[in-house]
Amino acid sequence: MEFKENQAIYLQIADRFFENILQKKWDSGDKIPSIRDMAVEFEVNPNTTMRTFNYLQDKGIIYNKRGIGYFLAEDGLEKTIALKKEQFIQEELPVFFRTMQLLGLTIEDLKKYAQAWSNEGAV
Template sequence: MQFTNEKAIYLQIGEYAMDRILLEEWRSAEKIPSVRELAADLEVNPNTVMRAYDHLQQQEIIYNKRGIGFFASDKAKAHILKTRKHHFLNEELAIVFRTMDLLDISIDEVIDYYNHR
């Protein structure tokens, strides 16, 4: 995984975990990689992964079964989709439309571009 300087590493790890849930690589009620396993895979400090997992627990995306490990919650996928859709529609899409307006690009041009690439 390539980390950027745009946001804290633990948040990027949290997004990575949410991507795994959306892609159904980590399914609800199934054990996800341990803190140490994920830290080794991503080549980061286990404390950073723990901070990401704490953040995801606060959002009820994952939960901890003491002595067993972490699991994706039953509502994780729905919660992630709702949150990400809201962010995309309210922040990212606004930037896209503003750029389209500045460059005088119509929706029809965008559709045509994607249909012919």
């Protein structure tokens, strides 16, 4: 994985977890790969991966069964959606709307582009 310099590595790894959850690669209650396995996959120090797991556990998205491993929480998908929506609204939408304003794009323009994108099977 190639990491961006403007965001902590553990958060970029968390984004990969979120992607897997949102794409339903993991279902509620599924065991997720171990800290060590994830460290190998992302080519990072296990401490970095542990920080990701702690972050996800603090958010209630995963939980630990001592001696067995980590699992996706029953409401992990819902919590992931809520967290990512809030992040999108707070961080990405302001930049997006500013760019729209600078380019003279309207909401109606967006509707046309969204419809064309949807018709291409991108959704």
